[in-house]
Amino acid sequence: MPSFSMDNMVSILPEMIVLSLALAVLMFDLALPKDEKRYLAYFSVAGLAIAGYQTMNLAGLQLDTFYGMFVLDGYAIFFKVLFYIAAAIAILISIGYVKGQEMDKGEYYALILFATAGMMVMASGADLISIYLGLELMALSVYILAGFMRGSMKSNEAALKYFLLGAFSSGILLYGIAIIYGVTGTTNLAGIAAFIQSGQYSGPALTLAMILLVAGFGFKVAAVPFHMWVPDVYEGAPTSVTAFMSVGPKAAGFAAFLRVFTTALPGIQPDWTVIIASLAIMSMLIGNVVAISQTNIKRMLAYSSIAHAGYAMVGFVSGGMQGVSSVMMYLFIYMFMNLGAFGMVVMLRKDGVAGEELKDFAGLAKKNRTAALLMMVFMFSLAGIPPTAGFMGKFYVFMAAIDAGFTWLAIIGVMMSAVSAYFYLRVIMYMYMKEPEGEFELAAPLSLKLAMAVAVLGVLYIGMAPAGLIDFARISIAGMM
Amino acid sequence: MVPISHILILAGMIFALGVVCVFAHRNILMILIGVEIMLNAAGLAFVAGSMRWGMPEGQIFVLFLMAMAASEVSVGLALVVYLHKRKRSVNIDDFNEMKD
């Protein structure tokens, strides 16, 4: 048994920073007067930047610590960087919004940071138990965030639905873990892989456990048929929380999903390939087709988020170096464009209330050219039209699929992209080709503008010069594959 | 000595009961209890696995699990109590602000 070494402390340094940051936010919250909570947000963003710097300093390390429960490798670092950016943009989006919605409390930022820490543990977990713990830390924080707008019945209801279905799904996940433990005698990912490899057991229990894991993770990444919570929760939760929820937990879910299936279960790859491929197809189909009929923009983006989980799963199914790195790149890109789209929804207020209906965007181009232009870029990116990052992401995913011989998956994905163009274009149509009704007030404090600038630069830069991100993703998984 | 398969079958039955409880009841508290039953079934399966392999890990995981379940319930109950205060109802069908 290896002795406890300094490596352990090094490997959890990023998590320690983020957790201390969260605790510090809780403490400072006590000292700050009621309407000065925005300093906590700036403090959190600064802290995340420090965490990001420290994490990048650890790049290149390959630490296997805590008796195999926790690893720090390129894969984990890639996702941690993604989480920092997502959390920072989400916090910047929130500052003005939480004030307007009477939910300007210090705990808000602390909860985002706790959720981030949970996601980081998920990305680093090399043992089903540590992954489960990370997942719960993330999920519990996000349940509370979803219901943070206490006065709004919709928000309360979103929290309730998210909580009930989330708890249910983690029960399923846990039972799957228990079966795997019963069959293999370990919850360590490498240990499970070695056990399956040795051929000691090849019965139905393992397949059953795999299906339960797919269901558990499927809930977190919002894949059909585990998507029923998504539209209601996305619509009901405060928009700034929806923005965070649609990228962070989804990416974290994929991080754990990918690591578990590619490192622990490669022995039964043919089995899970079929299941995940069908999930991918259903997600792309239902997500895109149902999105067409939505009139609430948050609900439309919820279905679009389901569809995007489907595209990411196309890369997942393709597997191998190409497949895994394509999913990573896709999630990174999705983070920028989706946060951008939700940020614009946060920004838009009409006649004194939050503009969440599609028709609230009518004629935006006349009133505010910049806002309309930004929303247009995000919509084109979500639709996968060059030169935005969304195109590069889809291109890589479909390329990986064709390379691995899943041409039919790529064909379905492409056809569904054509369908999706319709509802993303509709937003643009409303903004540019309709007359405005009612009064626009754009709630755009500097922080939100900054967040949108980061998002749009991310979308355009990755769209035109993706080489850096591709290499980052590929180098990150070099140690894992 | 009880054979391991018996324990696993029992765990499976408890898990199934939990799932049925979640889907059959409209009362939020009952749904929460169903979820807890599912978690406990998983705990039982862990203990069985621990016995089979002669390793203490499974038992330790159950401790983890109990702590997790407790924190989950605290969040859940807080939500339910608040919602009951606002709507005077714990029936899941009463919460239907959002519809397609």
Place this chain on the structure above:
Amino acid sequence: MGIRQGILLALVFVPVLAAIPVLLVPSGRAARLIALIITAFELALSLVPFAVFMQPRPDGWLVRLDLSWIPAFGINFSLGLDGISLLMAALTAFLFMLSVLVSWDAIRDKSPMFHFMLLVMETCVMGVFLSTDLFLFYLFWEVMLVPMFFLIGVWGHGRKVYSAVKFFVYTFTGSLFMLLAIIGLYVIHGSQAGEYTFALEALKSTHVEPATGLWLFAAFFIGFAVKVPVFPIHSWLPDAHTDAPTAGSVILAGLLLKTGAYGLIRFGFPLFPEASAAYIPVILAVGIIGVYYAAWIAYAQEDMKRLVAYSSISHLGFVVLGIAAWNEVSLAGSVLQMVNHGITTGALFIMVGMLDERMHTRDISAFGGLWSKAPGLSAFFLLFIVSSLGLPGLNNFAGELLILVGLFKEYPYLAAAAFAGVVFTLIYLLRLAQKVLFGPPATDAEFHDLSPREAAILVPLAILVVVIGLYPRILIGPIEGPIKALVSPVAAVKTAGATPQAATAPAQTAAADRGGTP
């Protein structure tokens, strides 16, 4: 990177770089002025190669530019200029400058954004005609839809939003299939050669299984055919044309349709010599159906813009026939006809726009006896109409003749049928001329003749119509070499049939081509 490469780069990127200040200037006048200067600069730039360097390099290109872009995927920023793309680039620059001029008074609403879209569009169209990397080509091809979508949807008239969305969804869907085929070819080539690349020259040497090749070519063909547009998938075009602003129609007819035909010539046939040979009967069939069907529908149109739009489909049917025949004569005819159609149809759309500005209607029955009221305008109108119907001595005649001669060599009966199609064209265009220009005046409303700006737009077009008609060699000269190089590999497959040797022939030729590269 020498000055020649610099010209290539400038041709593609100057418009989009200039587009940003255009978007930021507050006044429409400044935006118009910048756009005019930039498009004029582009036109001058595109004419430089004609004068300075017409000596091809050993590999057939006049200029090449290769920069590494996304090495992880084997994507290069590769531009290449040969005679064909030079003609298309010059046409592009010319028509964009005209588009700015025709919109001078017509577009008053959100003028900066209009010119922003125009300039972005110019970059994309240039990019499509100059790319020699399939990924880069696809990128420009796809981005091209966005400014067009806005041009129709924001500054159009009638059911503009419907038409814009229809245009976008049709062409987007078609090109997505092409994207799949590009990736498929890339993967096949990569697994064969061990080197993953999107470079056109390298991909030409890929050995594709016949069955796979049929699928891949079909996907490419759909992508291009939607743009051309070929008969059963043309229904977006009349709507888009009718509802687009004049500048939009000019670009749509003059350039966007050409990108489809150009794609077939540059990519579709050379990449899949065998599969394309197998599809020739289908392509010939849709081509000839297009000629007749569109002429038939055009005859029944009351809206002049719609009539010209259908005449475009009919004319492009000839181009498709010329491409499908794939010999040196027919291909030269097709390329020539692409330029001619751009000039003539562009001119017709501009004239319809001028009539619309005066009378606020495009209904044929609302006009009549124009000759006596506005002789200048009418003379130009008549010139472009007779050019469009292929009067000997004018530009379209040369192109159509070459296509028919080339077609006759391969398929004499089809050539005869296509010739009869010309007669069809004659009928509906003469009807248009007769009703609008002659006959009794429909109203006694005041009718202005050409303004100096309008005359300045039409005179160069008229000069081109006559000059190309009398001396087509100025256009055929530059394209002879490249066409010869394009024809031989595919023709080898066609004549050899599906024999095993045929499979290796294009690979060897392409390899020999590359061997010549210094």
